[in-house]
Amino acid sequence: MGMRVPGYWRNMPFLYRLAGWKCVHCGAFHHYKPVVCRRCRSKEFAQVELPGSGRLIAYTVVRSPPKEFERCAPYAIGLIELEDGTKILSQLTDFKENELRDDIRVEAVFRRVRINGEQGIIEYGYKFRPALSRS
Amino acid sequence: MVKLGGVAIQGYGGYIPRYRIKAEEIGRMWGQDKSGFPVAEKTVAGIDEDVATMAVEAARMALRRAGIDPRRIGAVYVGSESKPYAVKPTGTIVAEAIGASPTKLAADLEFACKAGSEAMAIIIGLIRSGQVEYGLAIGADTAQGRPGDALEYTAASGAAAFILGKTDHRAVAEIEAWSGYATDTPDFWRRPGDKYPMHTARFTGEPAYFKHIIGAVQSLLENDGYTLNEIDYVVFHQPNVKFPLAVAKYLKVGQEKVSPGLIANSVGNTYSACSLLGLVNVLDQAQPGQRILVASYGSGAGSDAFVLRVLDGILEKRDLAPKLAEFIENKIYIDYSTYLKLRDEILVR
Amino acid sequence: MAGVYVAGVGFTKIAEHWDKDLEQLMAEAAVKALEDAGVSTVNAIYVGCALGEHLQCQANLGALMAECAGLTGVPAFRAEAADASGAAALYSGFCDIASGRSEAVLVVGGEKLSDGLSEEVSSGTLMMSGRSWYEGFMGIDFYAMSALLYRLYSKRYGDEGIPFFPVISHEHAEGVAHAQYPFKIALDRVLESPFIAEPLRMLEVSGIGDGAAAAVLVSEELARRLKSPKIRMFISSATDYVNPFDREDPLRLQSVMLSVSRVLEHAGISRSELNMVELHDSASILGALCLESGGFSPPGAAGKLAMKGEFGLNGRLPCNTFGGLKARGHPFGATAIYQVAEIYLQLAGRAGKNQLDKARTGLAISLSGVGAAAFTSLLKMEEV
Numbered sequence: 001m002g003m004r005v006p007g008y009w010r011n012m013p014f015l016y017r018l019a020g021w022k023c024v025h026c027g028a029f030h031h032y033k034p035v036v037c038r039r040c041r042s043k044e045f046a047q048v049e050l051p052g053s054g055r056l057i058a059y060t061v062v063r064s065p066p067k068e069f070e071r072c073a074p075y076a077i078g079l080i081e082l083e084d085g086t087k088i089l090s091q092l093t094d095f096k097e098n099e100l101r102d103d104i105r106v107e108a109v110f111r112r113v114r115i116n117g118e119q120g121i122i123e124y125g126y127k128f129r130p131a132l133s134r135s
Numbered sequence: 136m137v138k139l140g141g142v143a144i145q146g147y148g149g150y151i152p153r154y155r156i157k158a159e160e161i162g163r164m165w166g167q168d169k170s171g172f173p174v175a176e177k178t179v180a181g182i183d184e185d186v187a188t189m190a191v192e193a194a195r196m197a198l199r200r201a202g203i204d205p206r207r208i209g210a211v212y213v214g215s216e217s218k219p220y221a222v223k224p225t226g227t228i229v230a231e232a233i234g235a236s237p238t239k240l241a242a243d244l245e246f247a248c249k250a251g252s253e254a255m256a257i258i259i260g261l262i263r264s265g266q267v268e269y270g271l272a273i274g275a276d277t278a279q280g281r282p283g284d285a286l287e288y289t290a291a292s293g294a295a296a297f298i299l300g301k302t303d304h305r306a307v308a309e310i311e312a313w314s315g316y317a318t319d320t321p322d323f324w325r326r327p328g329d330k331y332p333m334h335t336a337r338f339t340g341e342p343a344y345f346k347h348i349i350g351a352v353q354s355l356l357e358n359d360g361y362t363l364n365e366i367d368y369v370v371f372h373q374p375n376v377k378f379p380l381a382v383a384k385y386l387k388v389g390q391e392k393v394s395p396g397l398i399a400n401s402v403g404n405t406y407s408a409c410s411l412l413g414l415v416n417v418l419d420q421a422q423p424g425q426r427i428l429v430a431s432y433g434s435g436a437g438s439d440a441f442v443l444r445v446l447d448g449i450l451e452k453r454d455l456a457p458k459l460a461e462f463i464e465n466k467i468y469i470d471y472s473t474y475l476k477l478r479d480e481i482l483v484r
Numbered sequence: 485m486a487g488v489y490v491a492g493v494g495f496t497k498i499a500e501h502w503d504k505d506l507e508q509l510m511a512e513a514a515v516k517a518l519e520d521a522g523v524s525t526v527n528a529i530y531v532g533c534a535l536g537e538h539l540q541c542q543a544n545l546g547a548l549m550a551e552c553a554g555l556t557g558v559p560a561f562r563a564e565a566a567d568a569s570g571a572a573a574l575y576s577g578f579c580d581i582a583s584g585r586s587e588a589v590l591v592v593g594g595e596k597l598s599d600g601l602s603e604e605v606s607s608g609t610l611m612m613s614g615r616s617w618y619e620g621f622m623g624i625d626f627y628a629m630s631a632l633l634y635r636l637y638s639k640r641y642g643d644e645g646i647p648f649f650p651v652i653s654h655e656h657a658e659g660v661a662h663a664q665y666p667f668k669i670a671l672d673r674v675l676e677s678p679f680i681a682e683p684l685r686m687l688e689v690s691g692i693g694d695g696a697a698a699a700v701l702v703s704e705e706l707a708r709r710l711k712s713p714k715i716r717m718f719i720s721s722a723t724d725y726v727n728p729f730d731r732e733d734p735l736r737l738q739s740v741m742l743s744v745s746r747v748l749e750h751a752g753i754s755r756s757e758l759n760m761v762e763l764h765d766s767a768s769i770l771g772a773l774c775l776e777s778g779g780f781s782p783p784g785a786a787g788k789l790a791m792k793g794e795f796g797l798n799g800r801l802p803c804n805t806f807g808g809l810k811a812r813g814h815p816f817g818a819t820a821i822y823q824v825a826e827i828y829l830q831l832a833g834r835a836g837k838n839q840l841d842k843a844r845t846g847l848a849i850s851l852s853g854v855g856a857a858a859f860t861s862l863l864k865m866e867e868v
Contacts, residue, residue: 007616007617008617010617011617011618011621012231014617014618015617015621016231016232017232017233017234028730031615031617031618032617038725038730049234057636058632058635058636058639059632059635060628060631060632060634060635060681060682060683060684061679061681061682062623062625062627062628062680062681063678063679063680063681063682064602064603064606064627064680064681065603065606065623065625066603066604066606066607066609066610066623066625067601067603067604067606067607068607068623069623070603071182071480072182072183072623075623077622077623077624077628077631077632077681079632079636079729087729087730089614089618089619089622089624089632089727089729090622091183091622091623093181093183094153094181094467096467102639109188109192110187110188110191110192110195110232111181111183111184111188112183112184112185112188113183113621113622113623114621114623122185122187122219122220123621124187124188124228124232125621125622127183132457132461132462132465133457133461
């Protein structure tokens with residue numbers, strides 16, 4: 001696998017800040033600026049930053065991970081409904097065993113997601129953790 | 136000492152990871168007694184955390200409190216001795232993550248545990264000169280202690296962030312005065328490629344920690360006519376619980392003024408974040424009109440001491456983000472084997 | 485469109501073929517199919533392979549296959565649709581004959597998953613299940629995606645019977661020469677197997693193996709000349725959003741719904757006339773969703789119907805008659821061609837101990853990842 005730097009850099013707004021584009025006509029969220037809306041083919045988009053908090057709808061725990069994610073095993077993946085209704089997939093972090101349950105409130109944080117060995121870049125991105133107060 | 140005024144903290148944030156290891160669990164490994172540990176427990180960075188991630192957490196909270204458009208932040212300085220890249224600034228990662236990019240300035244600083252407070256000093260200058268409108272100063276570390284060494288009990292992870300700008304009606308605390316005191320005193324260092332720092336045991340006390348903090352604080356108090364009566368809180372760099380209490384006693388500062396800013400027993404020594412997290416803890420409870428004296432210390436060696444006056448803005452802004460106490464309470468204990476796994480991930484060269 | 489007929493098939497056993505390169509394995513299947521069909525050459529070759537670049541560092545599989553089959557000169561290229569790549573190759577071959585351009589094509593699929601570590605295969609599934617800088621970046625591989633669907637399914641309907649699908653597949657694979665796991669397993673064993681990604685268990689997902697399968701598709705004219713049994717093929721396909729949670733209802737695989745309806749309409753067949761279905765049971769939950777989205781089971785009922793024996797060899801609708809993806813095996817780029825070859829053998833009366841009585845039609849559903857695309861093939865015996 002190559003160093004992937006340009007692809008990572010291009011996607012920083014989404015990975016770092018949940019920034020993306022919403023279709024002006026149907027509201028579909030796209031994590032990069034699309035040529036046409038995947039849902040309605042409209043060409044008008046508004047830049048948005050998704051809200052950083054929401055509700056955990058479903059989760060799983062990956063125990064036999066793909067190669068790049070071996071260091072993190074086991075890791076939890078969640079399907080989250082954000083406050084504006086957008087559904088997002090994310091790794092989950094900082095959970096105690098018994099805290100991982102459906103319907104809990106979760107919030108976005110900035111974490112290391114992937115490390116390219118000893119010499120390659122560190123790829124940062126969002127993850128979600130159990131929400132603190134005043135979040 | 137420089138009388139300042141006109142520059143203030145507009146937002147602040149303090150972050151520590153969720154994981155804790157008790158000193159007695161570390162002691163269990165090395166056959167050490169249950170008593171006489173320098174702190175009760177310390178924070179441990181999670182497997183997906185590093186200086187950049189913690190700096191972002193703290194910075195995001197500072198931004199929530201500051202309530203400004205991040206694009207008005209012209210400089211981001213991160214002080215650390217465990218930054219993730221030997222070459223590549225952490226500051227630009229933080230700037231991108233909080234929406235401040237592109238900034239005019241962003242560099243990483245190193246001066247052992249006082250790199251964060253030095254970042255603040257630099258940003259004060261940039262604001263006063265008009266080069267930037269707002270600046271973000273961060274102290275953050277995941278520095279580790281050599282297994283079996285005394286510092287293993289205290290070397291912890293954390294980040295503190297301050298957004299500084301001109302003083303206005305929304306400001307949290309004005310920086311009234313500043314003093315610094317630095318000399319070539321090699322009490323503690325790390326050569327490149329080495330995993331853990333070296334220290335000189337008792338030499339790190341009187342000729343190092345005490346001399347420089349006392350030098351900086353006395354300069355502030357004596358040369359500008361501040362008396363201790365005018366200071367409500369005193370926050371010292373806190374590599375353990377004993378040192379800050381000892382220097383307080385020497386400077387005749389009452390323990391009741393030191394305790395609110397003394398969190399080392401529950402957190403450990405967060406290095407570049409250390410005294411700054413003590414300041415965060417004080418800001419979480421101080422009232423408008425009160426004065427805070429902060430004295431950092433960085434090995435190698437130097438101290439920054441400054442006096443802040445809390446302003447009305449704190450009342451509105453304090454509750455816009457979680458307080459440090461909430462992070463201190465929100466903990467998951469780990470055992471030594473988990474600590475090893477996490478530490479191996481986080482070692483920088 | 486002109487009619488397209490299957491004239492012959494060939495495939496290897498699914499196993500760890502340490503001693504063969506990918507192209508050798510595919511050549512074996514290809515030559516078997518050509519011989520089975522009774523043709524010595526074809527007008528084009530369509531190759532199906534999902535991870536050739538990733539695991540074998542090999543591109544240009546079309547030309548390579550032509551060379552290995554001794555057919556250099558013939559047009560050839562690879563089609564890719566994740567683990568429905570074999571179906572994509574079938575689709576390409578079908579269009580070539582149906583358009584009248586060619587009278588015989590070779591469709592060959594192959595995959596050598598054992599050339600990688602299982603973690604490298606999982607990385608491959610990352611590429612196939614989501615977008616590189618979103619779901620892939622988060623480490624949400626095929627198993628994690630399927631597990632999330634499983635969770636939603638359980639919350640809506642309960643999960644009774646879903647783990648029974650591997651039991652059915654294994655029962656059918658018992659004694660099958662080309663199957664990877666030709667033995668029965670009990671439900672208890674499935675439920676005691678460790679989690680891959682909760683709640684999905686290890687014995688609920690297909691294993692890692694190597695295999696190649698090939699089919700020769702011909703025009704009606706050539707089928708008549710070859711005196712092949714007149715087994716006509718239809719194929720349709722449809723796509724859906726790559727991220728299942730962008731879909732209106734993640735538990736309704738629109739790609740399956742559309743491709744099944746389209747192919748049935750094209751073939752002029754109703755669901756009740758089908759004698760068998762090959763499901764894409766790369767994960768038990770996906771097999772169940774294929775049945776429900778394909779209209780073969782009411783939503784939420786597939787598991788319960790499975791437990792009642794509906795999908796056994798003697799059931800109302802036999803599924804996976806040689807073991808499906810779970811027990812026969814799932815070498816990604818070859819799988820859809822195995823499905824079609826197995827239905828072909830059933831219709832041609834060559835299915836051996838698993839022979840279904842009076843089998844005249846069969847349907848095969850092939851998914852890419854968790855349903856970003858589905859290809860549905862239908863074989864129908866016609867009177868000569």
